[in-house]
Amino acid sequence: MLFLHIHSFLGDRFARMKVNGLVGDCIESFLGTSAGTVLGPLFAPACILPKFADDFVAVSVDSEDKHMVRNLQQSVNELVTWSQECGMALNNSKAKVMVFGDSTDSIDININGNAVEQVDTQKYLGVMLDPQLNFSLQADFAVSKVKRAAAKVYLLYDGREGIP
Secondary structure: OHHHHHHHHHOOEEEOOEEOOEEOOOEEEOOOOOOOOOOHHHHOOOOOOOEEOOEEOOOOOOOOHHHHHHHHHHHHHHHHHHHHHOOOOOOHHHOEEOOOOOOOOOOOOEEOOEEOEEOOOEEEOOEEEOOOOOOHHHHHHHHHHHHHHHHHHHHHHOOOOOOO
8 A cells, every 4th residue: 555655756757946936837746756845755775864855964973083984985885876876966066074072173975976965064954053062153143134034124124114
């Protein structure tokens, strides 16, 4: 029964694009799952954890960098193989490496021979992360969003006698 449910979910799917109010023709979608679907992460390789929609994270915890690098590279290689088998392309420019904790060592991970950028901060699922996980960057990010929203409201209100 589950197989039939998944088959139904993946079969007879169509997609179309809407740009500036113009809607394109429907085309049949043969590969992958729609972005943001609940079932999408179920089809990703087991080495990639955690999974959320179309955002994948490979995690490795080890006291020795060489073991951590080996495990991460193996996960990336499995993801590359999986994506090629499914006819999907990885966006190498969106891939990042981040080390949490006190390590200052460079971590060399590559996708198809291209080095993955190592970063000190990263926004993941709307949360700003830093190596110490102290979330001060997240607080600053949230405050800046509130300030921008307040400025927009102020522009609506400024020069008027009020908003009805």
